[in-house]
Amino acid sequence: MTQAWFKDSVIYQIYPRSFQDSNADGIGDLKGIRTRLDYLKKLGVDVLWLNPIYRSPDKDNGYDISDYESIQPVYGDMQDFDDLLADMHQHGLKLLMDLVVNHTSDEHKWFKESRQSRDNDYSDYYIWRDPVDGHEPNNWGSYFGGPAWTYEPARKQYYLHLFAPGQPDLNWENPAVRNSVYDVMKFWLDKGIDGFRMDVINLISKPAGLPDAPQPDGAVYGNAEAVVADGERLNEYLREMNREVLSKYDVMTVGEMPGSKPSDVEDYASLKGDELNMVFQFEHVSLSSNPNKELGKWNDKPVKLLDLKHALNRWESDLDGKAWNSLYWNNHDQPRAVSRFATDDPKYRVAAAKMLGATLHFMQGTPFVYEGEEIGMTNANFKELAEYEDLESLNAYRQFVTEEHVVAESDMLHYLTNISRDNARTPMQWTKGTNAGFTDGTPWFGLNKNYPDINVEDALTNDDSVFYFYQKLIALRHQLDVVKYGDFKSLDDDDEQVYTYVREWKGQQLAVVSNFTDQTVERDYSFMSGDKLLISNYPDGDDEKTLLPYQTKVYFTE
Numbered sequence: 031m032t033q034a035w036f037k038d039s040v041i042y043q044i045y046p047r048s049f050q051d052s053n054a055d056g057i058g059d060l061k062g063i064r065t066r067l068d069y070l071k072k073l074g075v076d077v078l079w080l081n082p083i084y085r086s087p088d089k090d091n092g093y094d095i096s097d098y099e100s101i102q103p104v105y106g107d108m109q110d111f112d113d114l115l116a117d118m119h120q121h122g123l124k125l126l127m128d129l130v131v132n133h134t135s136d137e138h139k140w141f142k143e144s145r146q147s148r149d150n151d152y153s154d155y156y157i158w159r160d161p162v163d164g165h166e167p168n169n170w171g172s173y174f175g176g177p178a179w180t181y182e183p184a185r186k187q188y189y190l191h192l193f194a195p196g197q198p199d200l201n202w203e204n205p206a207v208r209n210s211v212y213d214v215m216k217f218w219l220d221k222g223i224d225g226f227r228m229d230v231i232n233l234i235s236k237p238a239g240l241p242d243a244p245q246p247d248g249a250v251y252g253n254a255e256a257v258v259a260d261g262e263r264l265n266e267y268l269r270e271m272n273r274e275v276l277s278k279y280d281v282m283t284v285g286e287m288p289g290s291k292p293s294d295v296e297d298y299a300s301l302k303g304d305e306l307n308m309v310f311q312f313e314h315v316s317l318s319s320n321p322n323k324e325l326g327k328w329n330d331k332p333v334k335l336l337d338l339k340h341a342l343n344r345w346e347s348d349l350d351g352k353a354w355n356s357l358y359w360n361n362h363d364q365p366r367a368v369s370r371f372a373t374d375d376p377k378y379r380v381a382a383a384k385m386l387g388a389t390l391h392f393m394q395g396t397p398f399v400y401e402g403e404e405i406g407m408t409n410a411n412f413k414e415l416a417e418y419e420d421l422e423s424l425n426a427y428r429q430f431v432t433e434e435h436v437v438a439e440s441d442m443l444h445y446l447t448n449i450s451r452d453n454a455r456t457p458m459q460w461t462k463g464t465n466a467g468f469t470d471g472t473p474w475f476g477l478n479k480n481y482p483d484i485n486v487e488d489a490l491t492n493d494d495s496v497f498y499f500y501q502k503l504i505a506l507r508h509q510l511d512v513v514k515y516g517d518f519k520s521l522d523d524d525d526e527q528v529y530t531y532v533r534e535w536k537g538q539q540l541a542v543v544s545n546f547t548d549q550t551v552e553r554d555y556s557f558m559s560g561d562k563l564l565i566s567n568y569p570d571g572d573d574e575k576t577l578l579p580y581q582t583k584v585y586f587t588e
């Protein structure tokens with residue numbers, strides 16, 4: 031039976047290639063991470079999640095794995111991994127690895143075999159279909175542009191890849207595939223890791239017959255996620271995985287589930303613990319989708335607080351008492367939180383970053399901090415196409431601007447600036463010195479030009495920095511049961527400027543009030559009079575009727 035330590039934890043996500051380089055090749059690595067464990071301990075986090083560090087051709091920055099049981103050489107070797115894990119545990123830090131088993135790399139030995147013929151041991155490890163009228167078997171599009179099918183002449187068949195052609199989807203209906211995945215999991219769990227983040231795990235059960243997907247007006251392909259997400263055998267697969275592997279270890283799991291609804295997640299993350307412990311849901315990070323459905327996420331419209339509140343409140347309320355929630359503002363696929371949900375205007379950036387931190391960290395669920403969020407790192411504000419490296423960004427530009435001419439170049443560049451994954455992948459900003467202290471070599475990817483003003487070195491010497499505010503948030507979660515276990519009730523749901531919610535647990539009460547605007551607003555919170563002001567992002571006392579720009583106030587009483 032999994033312990034509930036995942037409910038008391040704060041998890042820090044490291045994007046290894048951008049975190050800390052130790053050998054001047056411009057790419058972050060495992061030895062580099064080791065040099066930063068004291069920093070992470072000082073922040074107060076309990077668990078570290080590493081994005082994939084397995085051998086990979088890196089077509090999708092490691093999410094295309096060619097050998098699950100070896101380390102990507104550029105990050106180090108298995109000894110470096112063992113040393114890092116031991117050092118993490120000595121620091122009282124747990125480790126989550128990233129389990130990417132909806133698909134492998136096309137350079138994985140299983141796929142190399144599978145594509146050669148229809149009658150070898152691995153022929154049925156992937157999803158192969160005959161052409162239909164000489165074309166792809168259905169209308170599914172890839173998340174990264176183009177069709178979700180690629181033709182293999184050796185088999186005279188197409189194979190499915192919901193992502194890039196270099197990421198063929200595994201056939202989870204094949205018990206041999208599931209057993210191979212369980213062997214991979216046991217390999218890492220037996221080394222002593224503390225759990226997994228599971229990549230797009232709600233896509234592994236494909237719909238019978240692989241039917242066409244809804245095709246938005248003007249779109250060249252159907253939206254595969256609409257027919258694939260939360261497939262009919264998903265619960266069965268997750269329960270089998272739990273029975274065969276997870277239940278045998280004291281570990282935690284978080285499943286990435288694009289498109290899942292709270293009603294699905296009640297099972298996936300049930301408090302019974304017979305599937306996973308929690309999920310990453312996508313509702314609050316999909317609010318600014320383009321009205322032109324074919325363009326999906328590519329948009330530059332701001333997120334409205336009302337939409338944000340309704341999304342987050344739904345997940346807090348619907349799961350309360352039934353399932354466990356993850357809490358996150360950003361990750362390696364999302365733009366930087368302070369730029370997206372508040373402001374990165376230097377006048378308010380620090381207050382806004384703290385406000386977002388408090389708003390999220392006092393909710394019910396396990397909070398995730400993405401590298402750099404704890405110092406208020408911002409979007410990269412890249413303006414030229416040449417500054418981007420993510421295949422999702424480059425493919426979208428090529429598809430919508432160069433090939434289909436459905437978006438003007440200037441608009442697409444706006445969309446990329448606003449919401450590309452590249453925003454989250456600029457190197458961690460440690461110092462104001464060369465390359466922000468990330469590398470003594472040439473950084474693999476452009477730095478955010480504001481690193482001289484936003485870096486760990488300055489944050490650690492400034493008591494009012496975002497870092498020390500996050501340190502307090504994390505400490506308060508560790509101290510107060512109402513933060514960890516309290517119920518959740520939102521107030522003033524129609525307030526378009528201020529987010530207010532309360533938590534209650536065995537006589538302890540918490541109230542969080544956050545102004546999401548750059549205006550000073552008047553609100554009457556005298557109902558909290560007498561409660562203790564636990565934390566705020568403005569130094570002065572407490573005027574119970576005023577909220578300054580991006581001010582957050584957290585009241586406590588017991």
Ligand code: TEU
Binds near residue numbers: 093229230
């Ligand atoms: O992301 C899954 C996913 O849904 C992403 O495509 C996300 O919706 C999109 O990138 C938002 O812009 C996971 C990994 O987190 C991502 O880095 C990988 O590229 C993807 O799966 C394929 O493994």
Ligand code: CA
Binds near residue numbers: 058
């Ligand atoms: Ca390196």
